[in-house]
Amino acid sequence: MLLNHMVEFQTPHLDAVFHALSDPTRRAILYRLTEGERTVSELATPFNMSLAGASKHIKVLEGAGLVRRHVQGRTHYCQLEAARLAEAQEWLRTYERFWTTRLDNLEEILREEDRASARSSQQSPSSTAKSDKTSRSTK
Amino acid sequence: MLLNHMVEFQTPHLDAVFHALSDPTRRAILYRLTEGERTVSELATPFNMSLAGASKHIKVLEGAGLVRRHVQGRTHYCQLEAARLAEAQEWLRTYERFWTTRLDNLEEILREEDRASARSSQQSPSSTAKSDKTSRSTK
DNA sequence: TCGATGGTCAACCATTTGGTTTAATATATT
């Protein structure tokens, strides 16, 4: 507990946000909302569950601050609210160096090897990186 | 659109990862592991809970692929395994354009177009979730 | 005003979660 870094303290929402994201239905709902505002029943339709069930999922997302709703007549319009997602990403950034720096280091190493040994392929036998096969995505 | 369907439905890890991250104890354990390898009891001590309780948390992290352990004698050493965190961040990146500035937004859009053209695999847009849009409830 | 539509609420149910305590297992240490 003493170890709890700022990141932990500054983000009291993380429990709710990560919990909300841990359900595939809710993630699908969020994705749906990237296309624009949707009503509760519009959000519910693709899923093979009752409207009440979907409504509960939406409420979880709302409770986590990931969805905002505005009621208009009997219709509830839902909107993506991304700020908390940004917080989640910010939390993850703390760990970025554990997958980026290793790749960057690998890049560096390869570049150096390329320069130093003009083509004597050396496989380090006791390499610390157990597997640097992590596929780098686009970019 | 299709790409995000892939993101949604091709990554069953996300359920486990986000669930694992939804607990503050587990997040603290992960943070602790950024400082290096730690044994189970080392990880457990800061928390006001039984060793067995902490052990269970570690197993959840392990099950989500966020922690690797190697046993040496009676001691279990735990190590951060960040790849799945990278996957989570990758998922979040889909939503980045909803919180970044307009300029970044433009950048993101261009990058997305880049990606989309990179894998010019198009497909019927009706490939939805695990469940067909079987209409609900005639009741 | 009446009926259909959009949604929530409440009660219920099975399963999971987060925690406990008390063994049990495996390895060190003396």
Next chain:
DNA sequence: AATATATTAAACCAAATGGTTGACCATCGA
């Protein structure tokens, strides 16, 4: 061999989760 240490396993518990159904409320359209 005996004992201490590191950790898991098993049984248990209360609370939360994900889902259902049925009743209810509000509102839109005729």
